[in-house]
Amino acid sequence: MDSSTSEIAYDHSPFLKIYKDGRVERIAGTEVVPPSLDPQTGVESKDVVISPETGVSARLYIPKRTNQTDRKLPLLVYFHGGGFCIETAFSPQYHRYVNSLVAEANVVAVSVEYRRAPEHPLPTAYNDSWAVLEWVASHADGKGPEEWLTNYGDLERVFFAGDSAGANIAHHMGLRVGAEGLDGVKVEGIVLVHPYFWGTEPIGGEATEAESRAKVDRLWRFTCPATSGSDDPYINPASDPKLGSMGCGRVLICVAEQDFLKYRGWYYRDLLGKSGWGGVVEVMEASGNDHVFHLVDPVCENAVAMLKRTAAFINRGEP
Incomplete structure (x- = not known):
């Protein structure tokens, strides 16, 4: 052999x-699960191919139709985590989580299936995610190929969200919207759950965790071989001169007390405040929990609290 x-x-x-x-x-x-009509929440989902050439796709969700009125609903674009190299939009935990969030917040959702490293190293995931956003924007003014978006989604009330690597992607999509615009789309807010950011210089408790730091450094260079290092603007917002151009007015950062990446979440709050962005940033910390705990135990007290906080963030100001 x-x-x-x-x-x-x-x-x-x-x-x-x-x-x-x-x-x-x-x-x-x-593991993957098919789209469904969820018997507990009434949320319906289906899969769509965005680009036949690349295979980029998405799972769409709409809440229980009997709860809907003629008024269109906020549109949530979700980016899954997994270090840019594992998990998919079709993973059981992501299907379950987005389903729950759609039911709690009463929103239409687009869960992005981007290509992953190492077969497709970064920045592929960013480019694929932007392609999905352009597809979403094609539905402005009642146009576009997907009836769920044209009939139910309000492109004037769009939110981005993601966890871990997906939060990193959501951040960069917000920056790109701010720098380039997205015709027909207004992004109101972004939710970053346990965001995967990094940097050469340790902050907070990172200084005493040499082994963990080495693993994060190694993973980043693995998924982005062309990177300049751990201070690359893709992974370290402090190195990005475009940070002040964030294309929304509100950001919610969720961190977990036992998560090694929590220091970067708090630091990101400080960076946004100093960037000249001018929006409002909030932080929610879960005591006693670790990285993406809400996916592992979605019914625990802190996971339910974070779900409700995210839904309230999306629906703030709604009549």
């Missing part, structure tokens, strides 16, 4: 392994 088929070139357990023959073995985040 060719030894290259079993020799590991890159081991990032418990997430994935890369073998010397180029084979990618994803250990986590491989």
Whole structure:
């Protein structure tokens, strides 16, 4: 047997392994579930292909139709996490979470299925996510191919949200909207849950966690081989001169007390405040919890509180 088929070139357990023959073995985040009509919430979902050429797609959600009026609903665009290399918009935990958020907030949602590293290294995920946003924008003024968006989604009340790497993507989509605009779309707010940001210089409790820091550095360089390093603006907002151009008026940052990345969430709050952006930023910290705990235990007290806080953030100012 060719030894290259079993020799590991890159081991990032418990997430994935890369073998010397180029084979990618994803250990986590491989399970998927189909779209559905959820019996508990009445939320309906379906999958759409955005780009046949690249395979970029999305899972769409609408809340229970009997709860709807003639007034269109806020539109949430969600970006899943997984270190840019595992999980999908179709993973059970993401399907369950977005379904719950759609029901709680009474919104239409687009959960983005972007291509992942290492087969598609960054910035592919950013480019794919922007392509989905352009597809969403094509539905402005009642146009576009998808009836759920034209019939139910209000493109004047759009929100971005994501967790971990997905929060990083949501941040960059907000910056790009601010810099370039997105015709027919008004982004009101962005929700960043346990955002995956980083930097060369340790902050807060990072200084005492050399092993954890090394793992984050290694993962970043793995998913973005062309990076300039851990101070690349893609991963370190402090290095990005465009930070003040965030294209929304409100940002909610959710952090978890036991999460190694929480210091970056709080730091991001400070950076936005000094950037000249001029919007309003809020932080919600969950005591005693770790990274993406709300996906692991969605019915725990803090997960329910965060779900309600996110829904209230989206619906603030609604009649």
